[in-house]
Amino acid sequence: MKTWITGAALALATLLAHADDHGTRTPPLPAYQSECGSCHVAFPARSLPAASWQRLMGTLGKHYGTDASLDAPTAKAIGDWLQANAGRGEAPPDDRLTRSRWFVREHDEAGPGVFQRASIKSASNCAACHTRAAEGSFREREIRIPK
Ligand code: HEC
Numbered sequence: 001m002k003t004w005i006t007g008a009a010l011a012l013a014t015l016l017a018h019a020d021d022h023g024t025r026t027p028p029l030p031a032y033q034s035e036c037g038s039c040h041v042a043f044p045a046r047s048l049p050a051a052s053w054q055r056l057m058g059t060l061g062k063h064y065g066t067d068a069s070l071d072a073p074t075a076k077a078i079g080d081w082l083q084a085n086a087g088r089g090e091a092p093p094d095d096r097l098t099r100s101r102w103f104v105r106e107h108d109e110a111g112p113g114v115f116q117r118a119s120i121k122s123a124s125n126c127a128a129c130h131t132r133a134a135e136g137s138f139r140e141r142e143i144r145i146p147k
């Protein structure tokens with residue numbers, strides 16, 4: 001049972017409302033969906049602040065141990081769109097949205113070790129549990145945690 005009493009909790013609720021609204025309010029950019037949704041889901045633009053997206057788009061050749069580089073016009077189009085639709089708040093460590101405060105708090109209840117399950121592998125594997133993550137939707141009723 002959650003109690004939204006403190007300012008911090010309210011700020012979190014606002015941030016999550018933005019993250020959750022992403023799919024319905026921000027028209028998806030086809031290039032972002034196809035280029036940044038091939039190895040993992042295209043993470044909601046609002047799930048990271050502008051500074052994080054800028055760093056990520058500037059270092060695609062060295063992207064978390066892999067090469068995700070794009071031709072310059074595509075990178076610019078995606079980068080501009082991410083800047084326009086970014087979230088607010090602090091840049092998380094390594095620009096990993098899975099290390100954002102909102103993410104850690106919201107996923108606390110999933111329990112320790114759940115992200116390491118063979119069926120899930122990583123917290124960044126949103127689609128393992130959020131059945132409509134590929135469409136940018138993260139509603140509670142769409143969550144199914146695999147065994
Ligand atoms: C060639 C595969 C590949 C492509 C293409 C790719 N990524 Fe990634 N991305 C990865 C891998 C691998 C990770 C690390 C996943 C992990 O540690 O769980 C990652 C992680 C991330 C993370 C951090 C997630 C977290 O919180 O742990 C972000 C943000 C991200 N990618 C954004 C993008 C963007 C934006 C694009 C498009 C420009 C993109 N990625 C394209 C492979 C890719």
Ligand code: HEC
Nearest residue numbers: 016019020106110114123124125126128129138139140145
């Ligand atoms: C192990 C399964 C699992 C994975 C993987 C996972 N989530 Fe979640 N997610 C959950 C659970 C469980 C909740 C909590 C729902 C609740 O509060 O009842 C949640 C909550 C959320 C919420 C808040 C939804 C709401 O309406 O309150 C968002 C947004 C969210 N996750 C985004 C993500 C993103 C983005 C990723 C990938 C980077 C991700 N999640 C990865 C299980 C997962």
